[in-house]
Structure formats: structure tokens, C-alpha cells
Amino acid sequence: MRDLLPLLAAIWLGGVNLAALILFGVDKRRARLGLWRIPERTLFLAAILGGSPGAIAGMFLFHHKTRHRSFRWGLPAILILQVAAGLWLWWYRAGQPAP
Numbered sequence: 001m002r003d004l005l006p007l008l009a010a011i012w013l014g015g016v017n018l019a020a021l022i023l024f025g026v027d028k029r030r031a032r033l034g035l036w037r038i039p040e041r042t043l044f045l046a047a048i049l050g051g052s053p054g055a056i057a058g059m060f061l062f063h064h065k066t067r068h069r070s071f072r073w074g075l076p077a078i079l080i081l082q083v084a085a086g087l088w089l090w091w092y093r094a095g096q097p098a099p
Contacts, residue, residue, distance in 0.1 A: 013051075016046060016051040016054070020055040021054040021055070021061070022058075023058070024061075024064050024065070025058060025062050028062040040071075043065070043071075047078050050082065052075055055075050056075050056076065059075065
């Protein structure tokens with residue numbers, strides 16, 4: 001099971017980053033067409049669940065939410081916290097004996 005965790009994490013992160021990127025693209029398209037929008041909390045939730053790189057990429061790729069301070073500063077802050085947590089988990093796991 002321990003060997004399976006990195007694979008599952010990679011699959012999860014790939015999927016949630018792709019979803020975040022798509023959400024930003026869909027929301028930008030809907031904004032241009034004057035349609036119902038994706039709530040900002042949903043965009044942030046995708047980032048918090050591990051999709052912050054995809055959300056940041058979508059923000060700049062689609063030029064969407066780039067003027068909002070909460071996105072311009074919040075998404076990179078989420079990414080920094082996630083990288084710090086990932087490094088801590090890696091360091092903690094490296095110190096554990098193999099089963």
C-alpha cells in the first residue's frame with residue numbers, strides 16, 4: 001500500500017489540476033457570454049484540493065480573475081502552503097522505517 005500512495009497522489013493531483021484549469025476556462029467563457037457563472041468558492045475549492053497549479057495556469061492562460069486580489073495573491077499562497085506541506089510529508093515519510 002505504501003508503494004501505491006505516490007501513484008494515487010499523482011493521479012489525484014493530475015485530475016484535480018486538469019479540473020481546475022477547465023473550470024477557469026469554462027467560467028471565462030460563461031462570463032463572456034453572460035451566462036450563469038461558476039462560484040468563486042468552487043474555483044478556490046479546486047485549488048485547495050490540490051489544483052492550485054492548474055488554477056494559476058488557468059487564471060493566466062484565460063486571463064481570468066487576474067484583477068481580483070483574492071485570486072492574484074490567494075492562489076499562489078495556497079500553492080506555497082501545499083508545497084510546504086508536501087515537503088514536510090516527504091521529509092516525515094523519509095524518516096520512517098520501511099514496513
